[in-house]
Structure formats: C-alpha cells, structure tokens
Amino acid sequence: MRSLSTANVEFCLDVFKELNSNNIGDNIFFSSLSLLYALSMVLLGARGETAEQLEKVLHFSHTVDSLKPGFKDSPKCSQAGRIHSEFGVLFSQINQPDSNCTLSIANRLYGTKTMAFHQQYLSCSEKWYQARLQTVDFEQSTEETRKTINAWVENKTNGKVANLFGKGTIDPSSIMVLVNAIYFKGQWQNKFQERETVKSPFQLSEGKNVTVDMMYQIGTFKLAFVKEPQMQVLELPYVNNKLSMIILLPVGTANLKQIEKQLNSGTFHEWTSSSNMVEREVEVHLPRFKLEIKYELNSLLKSLGVTDLFNQVKADLSGMSSTKGLYLSKAIHKSYLDVSEEGTEAAAATGDSIAVKSLPMRAQFKANHPFLFFIRHTHTNTILFCGKLASP
Structure with missing residues (x-):
C-alpha cells in the first residue's frame, strides 16, 4: 500500500503546482485521491503510449508490476496488476460508513452508445473501482444526457455538487466523458464553540484585508515549527481520528510563496512527520470557509504529460x-468543502470545556493570512484533498 500512498502524494503536489501557476492568487481545492482514482479507472483500459503517459503522471511507473500487458487477453481481473487491486482495498478502508463523516465520491465514465465496450473492462472496473461505464446517446440526446449526468452527480454528493455540466457544455460529438465529483463533511474531534467566533481581518497576499468569521479554541493539538521556510504545521483531527486536516501556515518573515517553492513529497513528509509534530496546548484561530471549485482537466492533464488520451488519432484505449x-x-x-465550528453543518453542541487561561507556554496558531491545507487519511497516509486558502 505504501507505493500507492507515495504516488498519491507526488501526484497531488504535481497537480497543486500546476493549478497554482495557472490560478495565481486564487483559492485552490481539489481531491487528489478522487482524481487518482478516476484516472486509474481510465488506465485500466489504456494501452501502449497512452498507458505509459498515464502511469508516469500518476507516478505508478515506480510501482513495479503495476500493469501487466496480458490483462486484455485474460478473463481474470487479477491480471490487471497490483495497483488496481490496491485501490479496491484502499477505497474500502477510506469509505467505511461513519455517522460523523460523509465522504461521497462520484466517479463515472460515460461512453457513446455507438461503441461496443469490452465486457471484461466493465466488470473489472466495477470490481476494483465500484464504477461501471455508462453508455449514453451524446449525439441524439445531448441535453437529456447532460441532465442525467448532473442528476447522478447531485445524488451521489448529497445534493452539494449540482449542475456539474452547464447548458451547452457537452458536445454532441463527444465520445467519452469522465465525471469526477467529491463531497466531504467531517466533524472535528474538538469542536470550535460558535460563541467564540468573531469578525476578524484576514490579510490577503497583496496587502489588502477582508473580514472573516474567525473561529477560536484552545486545545491540545499536534504542532510543528519549521525553521526554513518559517512555518507552523498544525494537525486538526476529525472525529475518530481517521482523517485530519493539516495546515501549513507561514510565520515570521516567510510567505506562502516560499513554502510552495520548497514543497515536494520529501519536504511534505518531513514537515508533517510524527517526529516533528509535538502535542501541546495551542490557541487556534481559523477562519470559517467554504470552497466549491470546478476544474476542466483536459488542459491540466495535458500540461502534466497526458496528451494522447485526449487525441482521437493517438489515444489507445483498446x-x-x-x-x-x-x-x-x-x-x-469538482469538489466541495465546508469548514465550520462543528466541522459540519449540523451537530449538537456539547458541554463547555473550561480552559485554564494562565499557562504562559501555550502556542499561538493564527491563520489570518493565506495558508495551504491537506486532508489526510491517517492510517494509510493518503491525501484526500489538497487546497490553498488565499481569500476566504
């Protein structure tokens, strides 16, 4: 499983850097796990150069034996290679039903009904990815197909991701469309009390301020101080400790650009490693924010090196x-995130915890300027989401 979580971090940071350079000064939010998952589903049916480009961009090329060429001639899904079966295992671990946390991933390939798809591809993608390719009539029923796709996504994401494809965005000449939406809602292990939330300034990168609802709590959290570039790394666990949010906040003279510049899988691992993070009492100031961002992946993936897949002449999806x-x-x-006091919209307030205010050793974590954040599955070390809050 380690190979998959390494690939996940590397792919996540590649995508982040690409989005960051194309959306300067904007908020960024996406699910690297969901993307990795959807593209692996495509990889299952890709061959030749198309498969090689995908493997390279997904960082599967160093996970030996990831794809066996004999797969398409074999009736057994197990011949598809270890990476696909690992995905099945990983997914069942992350997607365990939990009343305190909702994680809904809507992943589906829609293919034109004028094509005959291999039964084996359909059954193996269902086995490993719980996702079956759906055949639709793009040509004759474009608008109806668009509505069908949107309704399915809305249903899979608890109504949070609506109207994924706007009117006129699906071309009647479409052959295959990949739909990938994710919705996450978790409750904090230590909730913020709503009465502690105050209006407070948040400094934007260009020296301007906006007023935000700043949540506040004192609690015991894992915190690290990194000297170069200067930053604080805070881990806020969700209920049951299965998932947590990790925040990289520049402090002192450092700014977010310096952190972004040095960010790679090695430094990320080092900054967030358990040997660095120490449990201590922290005063946490964190803005309430909602992010809902949609990306067209065609250009993003092309710039990362997946070019053949989108080319009618070169694509090999045999x-x-x-x-x-x-x-x-x-x-x-498209992904949706809601960060609030409970961590979710509806949660009952619990009894007040009384904090002793006289401890001089308490650390301050004040997220009143842009920061990076990651939501990670603790047990498998998988990054589910990655984002940057530039402006709440």
Missing part, C-alpha cells in the same frame, strides 16, 4: 473497446 477512435473528450473535477 482495453476498453476494439472500436477505433475511442478517446476522452472531456474530463471535469
């Missing part, structure tokens, strides 16, 4: 269908 000319016409990713 593991999905023998019909020539199968390629990915469009790929969309």
